Amino acid sequence: MPxxxxxxxxxxxxxxxxxxxxxxxxxxxTCEAVTRxxxxxxxxxxxxxxxxxxxxxxxxxxxxxxxxxxxxxxxxIGVPFSVKDIIDTSDMPTEYGSPIYSGHRPRADASxxxxxxxxxxxxxxxxxxxxxxxxxxxxxxxxxxxxRTPGGSSSGSAAAVADHMVALSIxxxxxxxxxxxxxYCGVFGYRPTFGDLRCVGIKEAAGSFDTLGLLARSVEDIxxxxxxxxxxxxxxxxxDVPAPRVGFCRTHLWSLLESSTQQLFENAARKLxxxxxxVSNVELPKNFEGIPDxxxxxxxxxxxxxxAWEIEHHWEKISTTLRDGRIHDGLTCSFSSYLESRxxxxxxxxxxxxxxxxxxxxxxxxxxxxxxxGFSTTGNTKLAxxxxxxxxxxxxxxxxxxxxxxPIGAYIVGKRNRDRELFAFARWIHRKLA
Amino acid sequence: MPxxxxxxxxxxxxxxxxxxxxxxxxxxxTCEAVTRxxxxxxxxxxxxxxxxxxxxxxxxxxxxxxxxxxxxxxxxIGVPFSVKDIIDTSDMPTEYGSPIYSGHRPRADASxxxxxxxxxxxxxxxxxxxxxxxxxxxxxxxxxxxxRTPGGSSSGSAAAVADHMVALSIxxxxxxxxxxxxxYCGVFGYRPTFGDLRCVGIKEAAGSFDTLGLLARSVEDIxxxxxxxxxxxxxxxxxDVPAPRVGFCRTHLWSLLESSTQQLFENAARKLxxxxxxVSNVELPKNFEGIPDxxxxxxxxxxxxxxAWEIEHHWEKISTTLRDGRIHDGLTCSFSSYLESRxxxxxxxxxxxxxxxxxxxxxxxxxxxxxxxGFSTTGNTKLAxxxxxxxxxxxxxxxxxxxxxxPIGAYIVGKRNRDRELFAFARWIHRKLA
Numbered sequence: 023m024p025x026x027x028x029x030x031x032x033x034x035x036x037x038x039x040x041x042x043x044x045x046x047x048x049x050x051x052t053c054e055a056v057t058r059x060x061x062x063x064x065x066x067x068x069x070x071x072x073x074x075x076x077x078x079x080x081x082x083x084x085x086x087x088x089x090x091x092x093x094x095x096x097x098x099i100g101v102p103f104s105v106k107d108i109i110d111t112s113d114m115p116t117e118y119g120s121p122i123y124s125g126h127r128p129r130a131d132a133s134x135x136x137x138x139x140x141x142x143x144x145x146x147x148x149x150x151x152x153x154x155x156x157x158x159x160x161x162x163x164x165x166x167x168x169x170r171t172p173g174g175s176s177s178g179s180a181a182a183v184a185d186h187m188v189a190l191s192i193x194x195x196x197x198x199x200x201x202x203x204x205x206y207c208g209v210f211g212y213r214p215t216f217g218d219l220r221c222v223g224i225k226e227a228a229g230s231f232d233t234l235g236l237l238a239r240s241v242e243d244i245x246x247x248x249x250x251x252x253x254x255x256x257x258x259x260x261x262d263v264p265a266p267r268v269g270f271c272r273t274h275l276w277s278l279l280e281s282s283t284q285q286l287f288e289n290a291a292r293k294l295x296x297x298x299x300x301v302s303n304v305e306l307p308k309n310f311e312g313i314p315d316x317x318x319x320x321x322x323x324x325x326x327x328x329x330a331w332e333i334e335h336h337w338e339k340i341s342t343t344l345r346d347g348r349i350h351d352g353l354t355c356s357f358s359s360y361l362e363s364r365x366x367x368x369x370x371x372x373x374x375x376x377x378x379x380x381x382x383x384x385x386x387x388x389x390x391x392x393x394x395x396g397f398s399t400t401g402n403t404k405l406a407x408x409x410x411x412x413x414x415x416x417x418x419x420x421x422x423x424x425x426x427x428x429p430i431g432a433y434i435v436g437k438r439n440r441d442r443e444l445f446a447f448a449r450w451i452h453r454k455l456a
Numbered sequence: 457m458p459x460x461x462x463x464x465x466x467x468x469x470x471x472x473x474x475x476x477x478x479x480x481x482x483x484x485x486t487c488e489a490v491t492r493x494x495x496x497x498x499x500x501x502x503x504x505x506x507x508x509x510x511x512x513x514x515x516x517x518x519x520x521x522x523x524x525x526x527x528x529x530x531x532x533i534g535v536p537f538s539v540k541d542i543i544d545t546s547d548m549p550t551e552y553g554s555p556i557y558s559g560h561r562p563r564a565d566a567s568x569x570x571x572x573x574x575x576x577x578x579x580x581x582x583x584x585x586x587x588x589x590x591x592x593x594x595x596x597x598x599x600x601x602x603x604r605t606p607g608g609s610s611s612g613s614a615a616a617v618a619d620h621m622v623a624l625s626i627x628x629x630x631x632x633x634x635x636x637x638x639x640y641c642g643v644f645g646y647r648p649t650f651g652d653l654r655c656v657g658i659k660e661a662a663g664s665f666d667t668l669g670l671l672a673r674s675v676e677d678i679x680x681x682x683x684x685x686x687x688x689x690x691x692x693x694x695x696d697v698p699a700p701r702v703g704f705c706r707t708h709l710w711s712l713l714e715s716s717t718q719q720l721f722e723n724a725a726r727k728l729x730x731x732x733x734x735v736s737n738v739e740l741p742k743n744f745e746g747i748p749d750x751x752x753x754x755x756x757x758x759x760x761x762x763x764a765w766e767i768e769h770h771w772e773k774i775s776t777t778l779r780d781g782r783i784h785d786g787l788t789c790s791f792s793s794y795l796e797s798r799x800x801x802x803x804x805x806x807x808x809x810x811x812x813x814x815x816x817x818x819x820x821x822x823x824x825x826x827x828x829x830g831f832s833t834t835g836n837t838k839l840a841x842x843x844x845x846x847x848x849x850x851x852x853x854x855x856x857x858x859x860x861x862x863p864i865g866a867y868i869v870g871k872r873n874r875d876r877e878l879f880a881f882a883r884w885i886h887r888k889l890a
Contacts, residue, residue, distance in 0.1 A: 112765070126563050136764035217798075222660050222762040230651065253761045254791045327687045328656040330570035332544070357688045361873055364651075439795055 033178045034059035039101040039189040039243040043142075046100035053100035057086035057144050061437035064146075064187045070168055072161045075107040076114050077147035086144045096142030103138055103190040106179050107153050110223035111135055118225045119151040119160065119175075122336040126419065132223025132249050135193055148189055150178030150366040152400060154329070155194055155227050156344035160351050164206060170393040171294060173203030174400030176235055180207040183237045190247055190410060193235040196227040196321055198388055198406025200235020201418040208420045208429030212236045212244045215438050216413035218368045226328050226443040228321035230364065231410050234340045236378065241449040248441065250273070260446040265298035266382035268451070270292040270451060271435070272303070274311045275404055280391035283430060286422040287387060290432060290455055294385070297454040304384060307373050309366060310408060316363035317352055317407045323360040326352025330419040347404060351450055371412045375438075378414075383447045389417050392428035415441040418450045421455040473535040473623040473677040477576075480534035487534035491520035491578050494536040498580075498621045498889055504596045504602055507540065507616040509541040510548050511581035520578045530576030531690045533679060536575075536663025539719065540613050541582040542589050544657035545569055546719070552659045553594065554584040554611075556770040566657025568668060568685050569627055575684040580622055580819035584612030586834060588763070589661050592777035593831050598640060600862055604827040607637030607835030610669055612642040616717055617671045624681055627669040630661040630755055634669025635867060640827035640835065642854045644862030646670045646678045649872050653685050654678040656886035660762050662755035664798065665844050675883040686707040694880040697734035700816035702885070706737070706868070707820060708745045709838055714825035717864060720856040722813035724866060724889055731888040738818060739803060741807045744842060745801060751841045752785055757794040760786025800822055805846045812848075817881045818869040822852050826862035840867070849875040851882045855889040 034056045045051045061079045068074050089100055108118050110128035113378045117123040137147060152160045152175040162177040164170040165185035176193025180203030183191050195199040195213045204211020211236065219234040226232055238244050242259055292369035295301040325348045332340065386407040409416050418419040418431035434451055436444030468490045479485045486673050495513045502508050522532055544562035551557040573579060586594045586609040596611040600602040601617035606615040610627025614637030617625050627634040629647045638645020646669065653668040660666055672678050676693055683690035705726045729735040759782045766774065822840040843850050853867035868879030870886055
């Protein structure tokens with residue numbers, strides 16, 4: 023938005039978080055106006071997209087007005103956001119995508135909700151999640167093509183950000199639950215270095231892998247939101263980074279990609295090299311081939327203990343997808359297999375470190391291609407979970423258009439504890455590919 | 457208890473969990489009789505000890521009767537247990553030791569509660585915790601001397617097990633919150649390998665360190681309860697282990713110990729050597745001296761984000777101990793200091809592995825001596841947090857009697873993921889020292 027323009031309602035809901043903060047701070051708009059623009063967009067579109075599990079327009083407008091009245095400001099001042107409905111809110115229902123928790127109202131806001139609100143963000147409502155952030159599909163549609171899945175499990179979060187209903191959304195990731203929906207919906211999806219962002223008040227799936235996931239429409243917004251959720255003063259994304267050393271990593275699962283998507287990645291690697299990046303191929307050690315099985319056993323083992331109460335008291339309200347999938351995997355996994363799987367994951371975390379020293383980032387895929395047609399699946403999770411398992415930060419950036427006009431993301435993988443560098447290089451790459 | 461005796465009410469509350477299970481299974485007693493014996497003990501003693509935050513005798517007896525009626529059995533059949541009041545229960549209040557949560561009733565049982573009940577355990581009630589499992593003292597007294605602290609933060613858990621009110625209790629540990637109270641109260645206190653036991657439904661203090669902690673009156677009970685909480689078939693503690701290779705580790709903090717306690721440890725090392733153990737001194741690498749500061753910064757940083765909602769909305773209901781301690785530490789710690797502290801902790805985790813290969817277990821201290829007189833502090837946490845930070849399993853075994861007749865534990869430290877070996881060697885050591 024040009025600095026001298028007066029934003030109109032039509033435009034306001036399309037602004038990024040960074041743009042909203044600038045517009046509110048300079049007095050060019052109000053928190054209330056931005057919130058109303060988003061609510062109008064939701065009213066127009068959500069009967070089709072079905073991204074919202076809970077929405078209370080009056081409450082959202084009241085919160086926005088309160089932000090306008092307050093002199094407190096904050097780095098997210100006036101930014102409408104949503105959170106996946108596995109995240110606790112003290113003033114909205116939180117149902118974890120399951121009838122077991124129908125009408126549940128937690129006592130407190132999750133840490134991430136409290137930090138967002140404290141920073142001036144306006145919580146519009148709760149985003150649809152798949153059942154307990156697992157793979158049983160939700161009702162949400164892909165806003166780019168309503169006959170396709172938005173991916174999962176952060177389905178409502180990705181769809182709402184993509185459809186300009188909200189600037190930011192918090193999802194979560196145990197396998198590829200933030201970054202695959204981001205790829206399918208054409209937005210930025212970030213999985214942080216494991217352990218950085220607090221998960222208090224979020225229904226845990228598998229503690230060995232769970233992180234928050236952030237969805238936004240720019241790298242700058244992701245960086246801003248990460249700092250807010252770290253509870254620190256925001257630091258802008260570094261400008262003018264040099265052309266990165268890019269490791270193009272096809273992994274042992276590359277044959278899962280549609281051939282047209284493989285071609286898009288080959289072209290992208292060439293395009294980045296033409297733009298000055300030093301692109302070379304990376305082979306992962308053989309041990310990495312064991313990660314999908316190890317991830318399945320670890321997450322199954324942990325999930326089936328985490329949900330001991332639900333399994334014991336509400337078995338009939340759990341989907342057969344979940345019962346016969348993750349819970350069955352977990353209840354039939356021996357403790358020694360669980361420990362062996364954990365050891366493999368740890369070994370891979372050690373092995374990746376010296377490899378990553380040769381690159382600034384890796385370029386890979388977190389989805390096999392365009393969002394699948396239909397709603398029987400949320401898509402293949404295997405590509406993303408390799409990186410989830412080894413605890414490195416990664417970001418899916420909108421990069422390609424598939425044969426059916428659907429967005430596809432490039433997955434940019436960084437180094438543990440160096441998320442800020444990842445943002446700078448991901449922005450460089452996004453600019454060259456977009 | 458001799459196999460042919462008929463247990464009396466006086467005896468039943470003194471049985472270990474393993475003995476209760478055997479007595480119930482053989483028909484020598486009932487779940488109800490054991491529960492009533494424990495409730496009688498509590499009625500007699502809790503006005504003095506103050507270990508219980510919530511107790512509903514009728515509900516406990518109903519649960520015990522239900523166990524007696526059911527044919528389901530389970531590895532904890534009929535064992536009365538309590539859980540620290542930072543652990544969620546669907547049918548009892550859960551107040552996290554804070555007026556902010558007065559009257560709070562969670563929707564679901566924590567994973568560890570559901571697993572305990574599923575295994576046949578009888579939940580008697582909630583154990584007193586310090587405020588949010590931090591250091592602000594609770595009202596609980598040490599059952600061995602009511603003028604002394606039981607330690608904290610799992611104060612009610614340790615006191616109730618020590619006073620024969622209950623056979624088992626679940627606490628938690630971020631610094632030394634299970635093992636120090638165990639040492640002060642003369643019971644076994646176990647902190648598991650980090651990440652093994654699920655923490656769903658437990659109010660997180662600092663995710664980088666938090667684990668459950670188990671309190672019991674025998675090593676066998678600890679081993680049994682661990683397997684129940686892992687959701688696996690229990691495996692008895694290995695009998696007839698060889699005399700262990702013991703590394704006597706005084707750490708750089710040994711001068712914190714009372715001199716009489718130092719002497720007890722020197723004597724113990726000799727006694728173990730006389731009994732056949734190969735005892736030698738272990739020096740920790742210099743980096744370990746940074747652990748107390750690193751732990752303070754990491755736990756402060758995480759705590760102050762985890763409690764963003766409470767800090768924002770209920771500041772005046774937080775104790776000044778907590779505000780001026782952990783929260784202040786966290787809010788004044790920079791993100792780079794936090795990351796540096798995390799890096800130090802990780803480095804120490806790597807450094808300890810080759811050292812531990814030379815020993816079966818380490819012998820050290822988790823408390824500076826006897827439980828302090830008075831209630832202005834829960835005791836010094838520094839000795840225990842070294843081992844908490846490096847994620848190894850450890851168990852405090854009742855080993856000594858101090859100059860005032862109070863119990864003091866020997867802290868036996870094991871290798872990550874080898875908790876079962878730790879149990880076997882800890883039992884060997886306990887038998888030689890007790």
